[in-house]
Amino acid sequence: MKKKIVVLTGAGMSVESGLKTFRDADGLWEEYPVQQVATHEGWEADPTLVTNFYNMLRKKCWGVKPNEGHRLVAELEKDYDVTVVTQNVDNLHEQAGSTKVIHLHGELMKVCSSRDVDDPRYQIQLSPDNCEVAPGTKAGDGSLLRPFIVFFGEAVPNISVAAEEAQTADIFIIIGTSLNVYPAAGLIHYVRPGVPVYLIDPKPVSAGSGVKQIMKGASEGMKELMGMLRA
Numbered sequence: 001m002k003k004k005i006v007v008l009t010g011a012g013m014s015v016e017s018g019l020k021t022f023r024d025a026d027g028l029w030e031e032y033p034v035q036q037v038a039t040h041e042g043w044e045a046d047p048t049l050v051t052n053f054y055n056m057l058r059k060k061c062w063g064v065k066p067n068e069g070h071r072l073v074a075e076l077e078k079d080y081d082v083t084v085v086t087q088n089v090d091n092l093h094e095q096a097g098s099t100k101v102i103h104l105h106g107e108l109m110k111v112c113s114s115r116d117v118d119d120p121r122y123q124i125q126l127s128p129d130n131c132e133v134a135p136g137t138k139a140g141d142g143s144l145l146r147p148f149i150v151f152f153g154e155a156v157p158n159i160s161v162a163a164e165e166a167q168t169a170d171i172f173i174i175i176g177t178s179l180n181v182y183p184a185a186g187l188i189h190y191v192r193p194g195v196p197v198y199l200i201d202p203k204p205v206s207a208g209s210g211v212k213q214i215m216k217g218a219s220e221g222m223k224e225l226m227g228m229l230r231a
Contacts, residue, residue: 012176069218
């Protein structure tokens with residue numbers, strides 16, 4: 001039986017692909033106030049602004065490709081049972097070939113009912129040639145179509161699924177996250193004692209004792225980690 005690897009990824013995973021992080025100095029929150037485009041209150045106040053903001057993000061996302069880090073995470077599946085838990089709303093892990101991806105904060109390439117976000121009957125997968133949603137477009141239940149994104153202040157439906165995965169990990173890998181965003185940052189506490197934990201990030205991250213940090217970006221860090229795992 002293959003060993004189980006759980007990989008937790010954050011915004012730093014996709015930076016090398018050309019996607020801005022939200023929180024860094026030149027991130028998207030510098031350009032767009034979070035209260036306007038990523039809260040339920042912002043959606044209620046101006047759904048047209050929010051719809052157009054995510055239309056813009058989708059266009060950017062379809063213009064980028066997975067980086068070497070994404071591809072190496074997918075390559076782990078040759079030797080391990082791998083689950084990727086991502087805080088990112090892009091689909092670069094899937095594009096790179098990862099087959100089991102849990103999205104904690106939603107999926108940019110989907111829209112859904114604004115009355116019941118989690119009702120699968122009204123979730124729509126968008127495509128590269130049809131990635132814009134006209135403001136005012138309705139879902140099948142008559143409510144406005146909204147981004148399938150977990151807004152700030154909303155529950156994170158997949159966190160319990162991700163926690164169960166973390167509990168079963170034989171190896172836990174963290175890539176490109178500061179471990180400041182909860183509840184995702186708390187997943188490390190579900191890892192069983194004695195399980196190796198590796199953290200790839202070019203900046204120092206406070207992750208507790210026993211965590212081996214590789215202070216490199218996603219691609220170079222994954223290359224180094226792959227060598228360590230094969231040794």
